[in-house]
Amino acid sequence: MEQPSARQIALAALRLWRREKRFADAITSQLLARADLTLSDRSFVLELFYGVLRNLTLLDFWIGCLRGSRVESNVRDILRLGLYQLFLLNTPEHAAVHETVALAPQKQHPIVNGVLRAATRQRSELLVQADAQPLFVRTSHPQFLLERWQQHFGAEHAEELCKWNNRPAAIYARINRINIDPEIFLQRYPDSRRLPGNPDFVEFDTLPATALELGHCYIQDPSTVIASQLLDPKPGERILDACAAPGGKTGLLAQLMQNRGTIIACDRDSERLQVLKDNVARLGAPIVHALRHDWTHDRLPKEIFSIGLFDKALVDAPCANTGVMRRRIDVRWRLRPEDFCRMPNEQFSITRATVQLLKPGGVLVYSTCSLESEENEEVVRRLLAELPGLRLESERVSLPFRDGFDGAFAAKLVRSA
Numbered sequence: 001m002e003q004p005s006a007r008q009i010a011l012a013a014l015r016l017w018r019r020e021k022r023f024a025d026a027i028t029s030q031l032l033a034r035a036d037l038t039l040s041d042r043s044f045v046l047e048l049f050y051g052v053l054r055n056l057t058l059l060d061f062w063i064g065c066l067r068g069s070r071v072e073s074n075v076r077d078i079l080r081l082g083l084y085q086l087f088l089l090n091t092p093e094h095a096a097v098h099e100t101v102a103l104a105p106q107k108q109h110p111i112v113n114g115v116l117r118a119a120t121r122q123r124s125e126l127l128v129q130a131d132a133q134p135l136f137v138r139t140s141h142p143q144f145l146l147e148r149w150q151q152h153f154g155a156e157h158a159e160e161l162c163k164w165n166n167r168p169a170a171i172y173a174r175i176n177r178i179n180i181d182p183e184i185f186l187q188r189y190p191d192s193r194r195l196p197g198n199p200d201f202v203e204f205d206t207l208p209a210t211a212l213e214l215g216h217c218y219i220q221d222p223s224t225v226i227a228s229q230l231l232d233p234k235p236g237e238r239i240l241d242a243c244a245a246p247g248g249k250t251g252l253l254a255q256l257m258q259n260r261g262t263i264i265a266c267d268r269d270s271e272r273l274q275v276l277k278d279n280v281a282r283l284g285a286p287i288v289h290a291l292r293h294d295w296t297h298d299r300l301p302k303e304i305f306s307i308g309l310f311d312k313a314l315v316d317a318p319c320a321n322t323g324v325m326r327r328r329i330d331v332r333w334r335l336r337p338e339d340f341c342r343m344p345n346e347q348f349s350i351t352r353a354t355v356q357l358l359k360p361g362g363v364l365v366y367s368t369c370s371l372e373s374e375e376n377e378e379v380v381r382r383l384l385a386e387l388p389g390l391r392l393e394s395e396r397v398s399l400p401f402r403d404g405f406d407g408a409f410a411a412k413l414v415r416s417a
Ligand SMILES: C[S@@+](CC[C@H](N)C(=O)[O-])C[C@H]1O[C@@H](n2cnc3c(N)ncnc32)[C@H](O)[C@@H]1O
Pocket: 242, 243, 244, 245, 246, 247, 248, 249, 250, 266, 267, 268, 269, 272, 293, 294, 295, 296, 297, 316, 317, 318, 319, 350
């Protein structure tokens, strides 16, 4: 049987994403696992699929300019792919048009061919028209999200943020000092570049498969260390990592503790917890004990009781992910205004459930990868107001347009002695 091409897989991914509303990353993992593609074809699938998701409103704007009448969804997906290649990927015209038309069933060839040929003829006018569109069209962001950022950060920063979200993310990795010394790492992986100001972080041009396999590094953005640094775990301590999977921060906590002490790493999602177990095994962190637990529904498991009270707890809460939208491309299309009311309640409930497990004088770090004050400062205010005996010691924020890394928030709270 003939293997599907990169373009066919990208189209299948777009259709699955639209019809089944599944996470984009889950769709690409599933489709690529089955496909027999070269490395460059795999990258091409990802470029096409994520490129279209990043530019959805803009591509639909051009489709609207080129075809006044209604466009059926399956044809629209094909046109989105074609226009993305023509205008944003600068694929040679012949290949973009010819290969995209071939994706359509025979009876739709005339529409796809007609629209893409018209697009090549009207290229300069269409690009000028796009430049004159409002920001939410030019950068393909939901209007409600853009408006809240404009209100919160001002027009200039909101625009920078949208543009940041549309640039492919750099590949950053944290060197895992448990398994390798940073100097040796740099010699062994000469294609890695150290990040100025973040000596334990390196940048790669492509995923460093061997280094990951050997647990020499972990793919992570430098902004993720803020929470672990604020927690400041020491060797020998008992640490609760309440929302731990897939274990990026857990691995760093173990390193900071020099692998001495105990980390109880909980998560409600069994599949993600399995990924955490695999990750911490590769990173060489036997002090981590993974435990499936839902803080908002389940009774406390006996393993937690038997530990006694914790010295410190990290609550890296589920959130709207608005700080990591350049990595989680489809997040912008999943979010709804009501999420900013629902998520803070969940974040508060999870954190409240962990506070009682802290010893007097114990430290709790609450963190998110959200840029929204409802999920950050306001959750902390509510914790302070409703849970007497907690004191705020410090807060740290990473903003993409200010700091050049993903968005993140962390607050350090201390339970009174
Ligand atoms: C932001 S992620 C954690 C990322 C992780 N700390 C890391 O650094 O790799 C949030 C996690 O919280 C988990 N989660 C969400 N609601 C939960 C709940 N009620 N109880 C326990 N875990 C929960 C999710 O399954 C998800 O894995």
